Amino acid sequence: MTAKPGSLAALPVGGSAVVCRVRGDRAVVRRLLEVGLVPGTKVTMRRIAPLGDPIELRVRNFALSIRRSEALGIDIE
């Protein structure tokens, strides 16, 4: 799965960015928004799981893991 630039999935480990949009299936988007990935929130890419997926983010001072497929729908700037 290749991530296009501007997507959270393309953020290198250790990198930080700000969420600007969350796209995808409504239920998935709602869940991501509710755990704090609302536009304007700072995220840091912390770690990638041993098998390459999922990824670990730092958001709002807690560690959140989501799949790459979900991260692809999160636009950052």
Added chain:
Amino acid sequence: MTPLAPVVLVAGNPNSGKSTLFNALTGSRARVANYPGVTVDRISAPLTTKDGRVIELVDLPGTYSLSARSREEQIAVDALLGRGLPAPRAVVVAVDAAALGRALFLVIEILATGVPVVIALNMSDEAARDGIAIDVARLAAMTGAEVVRTVATRGEGIAALAAAIARAAARPASDAPFLDRPDALNLDIAELEAAILEERVLDRHGAARAWATWLLLSLDDQGGDDLLGIPPRLRTLTLAIRDRAAAAGRNVDLEIISSSYRRVDTLVDAVVRRSPGTSRSLTDRLDSVLTHRFAGGVVFAVVMMLVFQALFSWSEPAIAFVESRVAGAQALVTAALPPGPLTDLLVDGVIAGVGNVVVFVPQIGLLFLFIGLLEDSGYLARVAFVIDRLMRSVGLHGRAFVPMLSGFSCAVPAVMATRTIESRTDRLLTMLVLPLMSCSARLPVYVLVTATVLAPGARAGVFSAGAVLLFAMYMLSVVAALAAAAVLRRTVLKGPGATLVLELPPYRLPSVRVLFFNVWQRVRSFLIDAGTLILALTIVLWALLSYPRAPAGAGPGEELRQSFAGRLGHAIEPAIAPLGFDWRIGVGIIGAFTAREVFVSTLAIVFDIESADPVNEPLRDALRAATWPDGRRLMTPLTGVSLMVFFVLACQCMSTIAVVRRESGTWRWPIFMFAYMTALAYGASLFVYQVGSRLGLGIG
């Protein structure tokens, strides 16, 4: 406790220490019941205030938000607004003080209902260690809530929390709007709020406003939710408002959640002070090993082996103890009572049935002890993190790994362990496929069959033929389980919701008290809910295998052969003959429904063998000598393989059915599971036997 005691809810995010807090507040006086209509435990306990009033404290399931798509998730909002349940006087929200920026979202949603709130800034020691200081007075002033600092694991702040609960419960609920929402959204909410008040679903403005917001966020545009108690008019209106907003280019979900988070951010900016330059935390250092590409894999394998070892070997003495006690009780009753149908019912129905229930307790207890340890220490989330990639390839959630692994030991505790999976679809999928994992009760069947059909010392290349067959059966079970998951995910259980949104909580020391309370609660709910069903099924099966009675003087074999089960065996013979099974094997399969290993003892009775254990030679000899009426040998190697394949795939276990009934909340899923597994087993055995016969393998 009087039934009229005012209710105070305890809410909180998962991993906020909510259960520990609840325990610290109430001691060990908790009662467990069920929320109506769903399989979610409602844990409550009395709390006596300083001035002697009694409050009923109710533990809500851990959640990040109030929005819902399933009935299980709907409990939170129904309990808060008092729909079908007593309306709460106040709500305690357990908050992880170190992650206020996320935890306050739930607080805000609850504050918006107008119910008085007590914020318990839990684990405030951890926050302090991380250099996080919180201005308690300011947080209280800005939210109107009582705010108390607690460290539940050490009992700190608990007395102050109890006092704050008493104060909050004495306050009236508020109807003033709490949040700044965009104007268009405010109009939408007001329209729906008015309709809710008109429909008399709720009578308080604050509650109706909160419910209107909840409806907008929760109802599925295509009606794909299964939420209850929503009048059709409100459902239609909600969807019309959502459509209207979408047509105007607005995203209602985003507006609601963003405006709540804006309030969270304002609060955090005002009350949280972070000292710069805090050192790398312990969790971070642990994670760099435990989720490391290589080291992480090794630790993972070791921990999982340990769980496996415990379930397989450590539970053995306890199971043997239960079995010996049951046998002892049976002998005692047989000796004490005159022989007759009532004694038989008592000995072979009731006592055996109780034994069939209690025998699961050691494995359930051990599995939940381990799961509790892994969950509360934070490692269970890492298990999901490490293994999700593999599980996802067949549509399973990373959290399904531990239940699937425990399926090798026994499906009953494994099905119960699926509760650690949040989404109902993911949970159902896991519990429907994990009975395909080859459990330890199948082993005696494999052993009997391989020892019967294989010549001693038979080899396949460098390996013993028995070992190869056994390995093949385990492989078949794993492949079948994963394939079934992949198929069910694309058919019966398709749709969205297959997400992984997983918090990786900081590593913590588990509280022994909470751990044992949870183990006891699981065991207790198994004994009461699934246990009664297993007991009833044991008695039914006993009756099938014992009635109608044979004439006096008939041996046990004769009795079984002419019982309902014996006749049923004859009746199904035309159906199972193409698999290579005669009616005697059919009776064994019927008997095995009690528990798979009973196949061995049932066959022994059919063949008039006195003692029956898997290494018992007479039964093997009898099976080897058994023939069809036309003189063909019954137990050829091909029949053996066909029989083993049948046992790998068939749902030959009433306890599994009982526990899936209990955990899924309906009969629909266990019936579906029984049907698909039986069809799978029949088809596979038919394939093995027919193709094998055509290829001339059956002569052996």
